[in-house]
Amino acid sequence: MMMALWVLGAALFSVAVGRWGTAAGGAFLSSKKVMAPNFRNEVIPTSFGGVMALLHVFAVLVAVGIPRFFLPLVSDSLFFAVLFATGTVAFLGWLDDTLGDTRPKGFRGHLLSLVRERNLTTGGLKALGGGMVAALCAAAFARDFVEWLVDALYIALMTNWLNLLDLRPGRCLKFYLAGGTLLLAFSLDRAESLLFVPLWGLALALLKEDLAAKVMLGDSGSNLLGVHLALWSLNVLSFQAILPLLALLMLGHYYAERHSITKRIEKSRFLGYLDRLGRQ
Template sequence: MELLIGGGLGWLLTLLLLPFFLRFLQENGSACLNYRGHLIPVGTGLVFVFVYLLEAFLLFRWHATPKVAFFLLGMIFFAFLGFIDDLLGSRGSKGLRGHFGALFRGRLTTGTLKALGGGVAALLVAAGSLAGRPLWENITAAVLIALTANTINLLDLRPGRAVKVSLLWFLILLVGFRGDSDLLLLAPLAGGLCAYAPCDLRGKAMLGDTGSNLIGAGLGMVTAWVLPFSTQLLVVAILILLHLFTEKYSLTEIVERNRFLRFLDRLGRRGEEAKGGNDDV
């Protein structure tokens, strides 16, 4: 019942708040030209920060453990790092290799700041929420959180792609660990993404680093809390391989070459929105 209430309230709050955030972002310069040459808001994932602030009282009531505070602080901090990148980031350096390469040349990029800040935040969240666990479990959880945040960011390259994968990730956790109370923490996000999805699928707005970081951090934290350690290691290995792959190859090109993946990727888009995407900004 709590999952339904949390998800339903997340859906309703996002539905009500989203138009105001879209207007606010566009009027204050947080907008980019999309592939069709239309100026659309970027960083709309900021709406989920306020959804969680409004639902925080329920989460503290339903889940009376320190994890709630770590979860909320972690998501807000990751969203803040992403918002900085959305506002100030340049496209001169791409990928982890590009950003850290720039750092070694004496230039700090917003991508490097996001990676370093996210890594520290993930370590603090893991150490605080998993207090008493062995050091290697804390480090593994931190790596999982940081990699998941960046993975959702990597996927936010076409309308609806990051939203679909995030909802699928939540459903997998729900099916596999439906009795775990930590899943309640993701209910507002799942409901909010359902309300936001049509806007993203139509190419009318972008989650941006703000949204993808927040979503990925939330998924990563709960995944680290519900999975056994051995399974966490497997997930971390898969995410590392994905990151190495995307440093060399274009994920979008791979999807476009595979008929089934292309079908899933374009599912839900309308008209010409299915022909382009958020990475053509």
């Protein structure tokens, strides 16, 4: 009971931090001209994932980082894996947001650019760096080589899947919040949730601004949400439960390389309704 209250307190604290950080972060990005056109060609602040990563680290330090010196709550390997993934994935996404070449599309496009043209794009760098992050973080969960391989692939694909969804305001955040809320419900009394619930609170605080198309997550934000969703689910779910999720991610990536996810959503009355819900 005490741990559940601690986790809920961390969530509420993160929402408060997120409300302040959304306004301050948006103003900072605007002042530094970190702007990009959205799907309606409106130029708005982008790459908000960099702000979220900093706010997440701050919230984690308050919720579990400082207290762990007096009351060890989580293992060192998980603690540093989550912080490492947060900083690295957000930074790689920020590079792609601010310096990226938009010509190569998809993982296959970046790979062909590297192999055929000897041209390492920021998207290719993000994919290679993200793969290494996934491989390193998987070591915090895996008990043998097979589990490590499955976990690493799952982390990499979930990270990229949230990026594929981030084509309309609110879509990526809705997917993350839906998955994160389910995971929170099943892990409310677990200390490890203190590493993940701060980002959940930040995402909840940002949702209104994202739906109103006043700020964009960018690759830094979508990839950050994706890697956290992957690590959180690996911490909560069994290996047997991860396997079907991995299969769905593989099918989703296969479809995305050949078709438009946005068009598929728009053709579905139910998915289209969920996608438009709350969007201004």
